[in-house]
Amino acid sequence: MIRRAKKEIARSLTEATGRTEQEIISSLETPKTYEHGHLAFPVFMLAKERRCPPPQLAQELAAQLAGKNPIVAKVEAAGGFLNFTLKPEALQGFLFTALRNTEVKPGHNRDLDGKTVIVDFSSPNVAKPMHIGHFRATVIGQSIRNLAEAQGARVIGVNHIGDWGTQFGKLAWAYQNWGTEYDFSKEPIDSLIKLYVRFHDEAEKNPDLERLGAEAFLKLEQGDAEIEKIWKFIVEASFQEYDKVYSLLGTHHDLVLGESFYNDKMDDVVERLKAKQLLQQSEGAQVVFFPETEKMPPCLIRKSDGASIYATRDLAAAIYRHEVQKADQILYVVGVDQTLHFKQIFRVLEMMGYEWSKDCHHVVFGQYRFKDGKMSTRKGKVILAEDVIYQAIDMVRQMIEEKNPSLENKETVAKQVAAGAVVFNDLINDRVKNVDFDLDRAVSMEGDSGPYVQYTNVRCKSILRKYGKDVPSDFQRVLDTPEEQRLIFTLMQFEHVIQTAYRQFKPNVLAQYLLELCTQFSHFYHKNRILGEAADVEASRICLVQATSQILTEGLRLLNIPSPEVM
Secondary structure, rough: HHHHHHHHHHHHHHHHHOOOHHHHHOOOOOOHHHHHOOOEEOHOOOOOOOOHHHHHHHHHHHHHOOOOOOEEEEEEEEOOEEEEEEEEHHHHHHHHHHHHHOOOOOOOOOOOOOEEEEEEEEOOOOOOOHHHHHHHHHHHHHHHHHHHHHHHOEEEEEEEEEEOOOHHHHHHHHHHHHHOOOOOOOOOHHHHHHHHHHHHHHHHHHOOOHHHHHHHHHOOOOOHHHHHHHHHHHHHHHHHHHHHHHHOOOOOOEHHHHHHHHHHHHHHHHHHHHOOOOOEOOOOOEEEEOOHHOOOOEEEEOOOOOOEOOOHHHHHHHHHHOOOOOOEEEEOOOEHHHHHHHHHHHHHHHHOOOOHHHEEOOOOOOOOOOOOOOOOOOEEEHHHHHHHHHHHHHHHHHHHHHHOOOOOHHHHHHHHHHHHHHHHHHHOOOOOEEOOHHHHHHOOOOOHHHHHHHHHHHHHHHHHHOOOOOOOOOOOOOOOOHHHHHHHHHOOOOHHHHHHHHOOOHHHHHHHHHHHHHHHHHHHHHHHHOOOOHHHHHHHHHHHHHHHHHHHHHHHHHHOOOOOOOO
């Protein structure tokens, strides 16, 4: 798409600038204002080398290049930029060559061919219901996983569930002492959360319970059969609940490797740290200290009672992912409250001499904000991801009954639209920021919403059905109205958008693009008659409608949002 256009422009600039084709391609950008052209080349560095004012150099290059490139309609100097406007036939030629390429999906590329990317996402804590915070980790992680695949990478999506740690000792102790008071046959997670809350309420009155819970966990690490049986029950019961959410969202993990998987790999981590002389004693515990200039607290490896903590397990996981799973890049989609933890982990790996640690990234995200303040599982207050999704489904059902009661497969459509609504409502935001959760706005058919993008695609599909014939394999004429040209150029940005979204690990780049695409299609739709025009005009505009639907469908899929046929 736009990459091919850049290559053609670069050929014109190599001789005039003395730059290599690749240098020029990497410098070409899209002007912030559409009216300034399709591509812009900054001349500032070149002007500095030639000791020439940038506007003057831009003027000289514009005169030198005028009429030299058959795909360029005009070259203009604008300050320190050289702006290129492409010919309409060139634009649509680039677009359709890309869309007719059957080797790759629209917008995909081979930038990460031969690379293995591990995306660690969702990762709920076992024995607790999946709250709305884990919903963020799930939808952001799944979309980043999809974006990595679109770059040609071999992707391993890992659910690094929190199934190990002192909290399981606490639960095991509570289960042994109070378990008979609860009915685990019907609502196991509900009973487990009540046990968890009760333990902490009682521990506030009797601090000795904390010690008993820690001792129970140490027994679990040492293979105590009774406690291990309780632990397995907790894990299995939890996943029955998590799978409900994953099914509603269409979430896919390749592997479920929780913290417990690395239990037999932690001694090796300790030995490696000792070999590098990084492990030190501190108040009975084993820690790694950082240089004072870094102003970072020490990383705790083993507690004074000999039990491990999750830092040890994350070190073991990172080493396993690189050495066994052969990861070239490891992404951790985890909330902002774990920023210090991952900073410590990556720094310890670096101190151990692992250069690959630079390819470990904490893909941080902010929190949802609700009127009742921050969620706290420990105090028994939690907003469940499953409840939010089902509430969205109910709201969409009501909308369907009001606006299109005769719609076929209403339940399927309701689930598709609701899933799209809650996912898009998250992904439209820059992940690093906190998000004000508003379900009414999320399910709205208007504004910056998932249903709006889905509906635009449904409109495209409806037009294609009304056309009733095979869509031509190429344009029958040059589409040159302003709305047609703007829509074609927007479609051409898709590959670049996917690249940018992945490089920044920010799905909102793609979500914002889809909204812009919907806006440009709406302008085209309302200003240009599609069906019933002259045969060549109708066929060419139908090609443009199909191209829009292709890009919307694939863009939604990369965000893990379904594309209904009707709404």
